[in-house]
Amino acid sequence: MKSGGVDGVTLRGGGRADESIRAMKPDLAFAVDACIDAAGREWEVVWQKKLLDAAKFGRAFLDLVDPRPFVTMGQTLKVLNAIRYYEIGIPMTYQQYTLLSPDQLLTRLTSRSLHLLALRIANYLSLKPDPILKHWACAKIAQTRPGGGLGTAGGSGESDEAVARGIIEKFEAMGAGAGSAGVSYAEIAKKAWESGRTGLATMLLDHETRAAEQVPLLLGMREDGRALEKAVDSGDTDLVYQVLLNLHKRLPLGDFFKLIEDGGPKVAPASKLLQLYARDQNREMLRDFFYSDDRRVDSGLLLLEEASTQEDISARFNSTKAAQKFFSEDRERGFEARMVEESARLLALQQTLEKDVDGKAPFVGLSVSDTIMLCIQCGLSKRAERMRGEWKVSDRQYWWLKLRALTEMKAWDELDAFSKSKKSPIGYEPFVRHLVSKGYGKQAGVYVARCDPAKRGELYLSCGEYRAAGREFKEKGDAAGLS
Numbered sequence: 001m002k003s004g005g006v007d008g009v010t011l012r013g014g015g016r017a018d019e020s021i022r023a024m025k026p027d028l029a030f031a032v033d034a035c036i037d038a039a040g041r042e043w044e045v046v047w048q049k050k051l052l053d054a055a056k057f058g059r060a061f062l063d064l065v066d067p068r069p070f071v072t073m074g075q076t077l078k079v080l081n082a083i084r085y086y087e088i089g090i091p092m093t094y095q096q097y098t099l100l101s102p103d104q105l106l107t108r109l110t111s112r113s114l115h116l117l118a119l120r121i122a123n124y125l126s127l128k129p130d131p132i133l134k135h136w137a138c139a140k141i142a143q144t145r146p147g148g149g150l151g152t153a154g155g156s157g158e159s160d161e162a163v164a165r166g167i168i169e170k171f172e173a174m175g176a177g178a179g180s181a182g183v184s185y186a187e188i189a190k191k192a193w194e195s196g197r198t199g200l201a202t203m204l205l206d207h208e209t210r211a212a213e214q215v216p217l218l219l220g221m222r223e224d225g226r227a228l229e230k231a232v233d234s235g236d237t238d239l240v241y242q243v244l245l246n247l248h249k250r251l252p253l254g255d256f257f258k259l260i261e262d263g264g265p266k267v268a269p270a271s272k273l274l275q276l277y278a279r280d281q282n283r284e285m286l287r288d289f290f291y292s293d294d295r296r297v298d299s300g301l302l303l304l305e306e307a308s309t310q311e312d313i314s315a316r317f318n319s320t321k322a323a324q325k326f327f328s329e330d331r332e333r334g335f336e337a338r339m340v341e342e343s344a345r346l347l348a349l350q351q352t353l354e355k356d357v358d359g360k361a362p363f364v365g366l367s368v369s370d371t372i373m374l375c376i377q378c379g380l381s382k383r384a385e386r387m388r389g390e391w392k393v394s395d396r397q398y399w400w401l402k403l404r405a406l407t408e409m410k411a412w413d414e415l416d417a418f419s420k421s422k423k424s425p426i427g428y429e430p431f432v433r434h435l436v437s438k439g440y441g442k443q444a445g446v447y448v449a450r451c452d453p454a455k456r457g458e459l460y461l462s463c464g465e466y467r468a469a470g471r472e473f474k475e476k477g478d479a480a481g482l483s
Helices: 002-010 013-025 026-040 046-057 068-084 094-100 102-111 115-124 131-140 160-173 185-194 198-203 209-222 224-234 237-250 252-283 283-292 296-307 313-328 331-356 367-376 381-390 395-409 412-420 429-437 443-451 451-463 466-476
Strands: none
Touching: 002 102, 002 237, 026 046, 026 094, 046 068, 068 094, 068 102, 068 115, 094 102, 102 115, 131 160, 131 185, 160 198, 160 451, 185 198, 185 209, 198 209, 209 224, 209 237, 224 237, 224 252, 237 252, 252 283, 283 296, 283 331, 296 313, 296 331, 296 367, 313 331, 331 367, 331 381, 367 381, 395 412, 395 429, 412 443, 429 443, 429 451, 443 451
């Protein structure tokens, strides 16, 4: 049947073949498809070629024809013939191939370590070689050992450098190198690490461009410094935090801080992120970090910040004293040390004052000026005078404070007595203007007579004392003022 059919059409007289083709033209398309399908089901390469030649000959007489079935069958037969070869020994039929899919066939070839054939088929069918290369690289690592000895499964020994170079060159040659979306060097490096070849794993990881895959493996390999550097280089804040929290959980606190300090400028961003996290979530860790890094000023500032939020006065005092100690240990922070020491002394005094008034007035947290004013208002004038001397408050400042305090108390007799106690270092015009600003014009008028004569008329007007202002303007002959 084969000899009388295909040979008669394709090899014998061209005229009779042409007539035969034209006679069967209504069924020619079906005949072409039948030849293509028959070629797929044929095992002999010779008959595959004859059937495809017959289909090709028949296609020439068709007006409209889809070339894809013919091309696809040709590719499929090349693949099937390759795997049916006796050295490979996979007797797969065309139907099995179509049901299995080319990807699954490549997986079977790969599992049998037929990497070269799998790569050639993948390249021929325009399929990604990434899974094959990954399996090949893992197999190469498993079958070799460094130092020239024999590896598992009788493989030859190769140095880590030679294996890494071979894998990288192969990946790049196949278009699956750095930056490829399919192959991850981190996965290959993990296999190397699991095989006890840490040096090889590190070399491969250097070519991994995705930090999210690179960093976790470095952490697993206990390459903590490199993991932190890679996380910082990636610019991914979340990844840096992931590394920091992992290291903080796993390492002793001293080793954790030393790792960050030894990293130098390379991990400086990680150090700043750690401080931000600790300031918000774990101040005890931040305090230990500053102490281990011998950062006395930062330790002092942290204690002052905590003191400002503490409600317990004793705890606030202790925090302030501790901050003062840190500042005093730095020769360049003498001024800050003195200021913090005075702050602690003021806090102790305010605590005593609150006890003296049975907690009826809130002294703690006030400035020196406000503390003096509150002492005056609470009737602790002697304490106010003592503070004036201890804290070197000038006469002018003290008079202003007492003027404001007595005005708020509406203690007019006491204010009058104070104004006459001695010559005012601030003059009496401030008395008038301050009282007027508080709405006490009548009381302010008492002090106008002690002011500069040239300003008395204007000051009386501000107090609402129009008759007195008129007299002053008349005596000076100020017509503009009288108008």
